[in-house]
Amino acid sequence: xxxxxxxxxxxxxxxxxxxxxxxxxxxxxxxxxxxxxxxxxxxxxxxxxxxxxxxxxxxxxxxxxxxxxxxxxxxxxxxxxxxxxxxxxxxxxxxxxxxxxxxxxxxxxxxxxxxxxxxxxxxxxxxxxxxxxx
Numbered sequence: 001x002x003x004x005x006x007x008x009x010x011x012x013x014x015x016x017x018x019x020x021x022x023x024x025x026x027x028x029x030x031x032x033x034x035x036x037x038x039x040x041x042x043x044x045x046x047x048x049x050x051x052x053x054x055x056x057x058x059x060x061x062x063x064x065x066x067x068x069x070x071x072x073x074x075x076x077x078x079x080x081x082x083x084x085x086x087x088x089x090x091x092x093x094x095x096x097x098x099x100x101x102x103x104x105x106x107x108x109x110x111x112x113x114x115x116x117x118x119x120x121x122x123x124x125x126x127x128x129x130x131x132x133x134x
Contacts, residue, residue, distance in 0.1 A: 003031040004039065013042040018068035038066045040053070044119070054089075054117060055125040056061040058082035058102075058126065072109060079106045079114065091130075095121060 006014060008023040008030065015021075016032070016039050040063060051060045061078050064070035077080060080103065087099050100116045105114030 006030040015040040015067055028124045033086045040066045053125055059115060059118045062111050074108055
């Protein structure tokens with residue numbers, strides 16, 4: 001049986017299909033066998049006040065879909081538009097692969113895949129923003 005295995009630390013919280021679940025006092029493993037479950041580790045969540053860069057804005061839209069706070073159909077166009085805008089700036093081969101993966105995730109309704117690919121761009125964006133002349 002395949003699926004996603006979540007390894008949770010003590011008191012770690014995870015959002016599964018809109019429900020916040022908190023782990024107990026010890027480490028544990030959860031096997032998610034339902035396909036297309038929306039899952040988000042709350043320690044990885046981007047909070048609204050942290051949405052202050054282009055990549056973070058697009059990540060946040062994907063996160064809203066996973067948390068159930070945005071409809072998939074409404075978010076798809078925003079995500080595709082945001083990914084297109086990012087592709088005009090992040091033109092290196094590695095970024096292109098991640099943006100292609102994010103696009104495929106949007107088109108196939110795999111928003112966790114989209115978020116994972118976009119989050120991989122955050123360190124690059126941080127380096128670019130730090131190198132930018134003031």
